[in-house]
Amino acid sequence: MLTFFIIMTGKLVFTLPARLRAVAALVPAGSAVADIGSDHAYLPLYLAGSGRCSRVIAVEVAPGPYRRTLAAVRGAGLTDRIEVRRGNGLAPLQPGEVDTVTMTGLGAVTQQEILAAGPEVRQQLHHLILQPQGKAGPLRRYLAAGGWRLQDEDLVLTGGHYYFIMAAVPGESPVYSDLEWELGPLLLQKRHPLLAGYILDKMEKLTAAVGQLSRARGAVALARQGELDRQLARLQEVATWLQNAVKS
Secondary structure: OEEEEOOOOOOOEEEEOHHHHHHHHHOOOOOEEEEEOOHHHHHHHHHHHOOOOOEEEEEEOOHHHHHHHHHHHHHHOOOOOEEEEEOOOOOOOOOOOOOEEEEEEEEHHHHHHHHHHOHHHHOOOOEEEEEEEOOOHHHHHHHHHOOEEEEEEEEEEEOOEEEEEEEEEEOOOOOOOHHHHHHOHHHHHOOOOOHHHHHHHHHHHHHHHHHHHOOOOOHHHHHHHHHHHHHHHHHHHHHHHHHHHHHO
16 A cells, blocks of 8 residues: 655655555646545545645535545645535536546446536546446447547456556547457556456356356346356457466
8 A cells, every 4th residue: 555645744644545546647747637526535635745736626516525525635734736626526617727537436327427417628628537436348438439538547456346447538539349348448458467357257257147047047038148158258268368468
């Protein structure tokens, strides 16, 4: 875990979770950032306190998280670098006042809804750094359909859970296969060291689901079992490819 000190207070010490470290690493140095859903303000505190970003806006919609975020920023003595705003998604932002938006810990569908609801702000952004909860594939497709291309991706394993992190910039996206959208095309290109473990974990869950379906009757269950078997076969091909790549 990374421990860093806010020198202005002389006393504040905290650890940044691994998934947030991965997000912070993809935030361009010197950018003006808005962190949406910033509960506890861990990411804004790191970005501003480390000097990576000179200006950060932390956005929270619910009263409790908003108060926690505000208290954390005040306690760190960083109110001159971090502004806390209450509101839903991108609504508290003015177009062009930030060039980067981060969203962590929110569901993939929620992140899509937030981006879709703020076109004026979204169109002025240069970078999106997203760590979605749930399936990342649909979010990747949404970004591509909206004129964004993946610039970088990372994968983090912590507490037994895998977290996808993606950085996107405006531009035309390449065409990817269904499996690339699901697993992360850039993770596959770089043969990310955690990807094989994620695939094996996914295969175990699919195998368990197939076992349950094998005891069911009817055409619907049979069709679903066939689809899961095909998914397993495709994942096995990728797992074998990754294993051979490591050996070579």
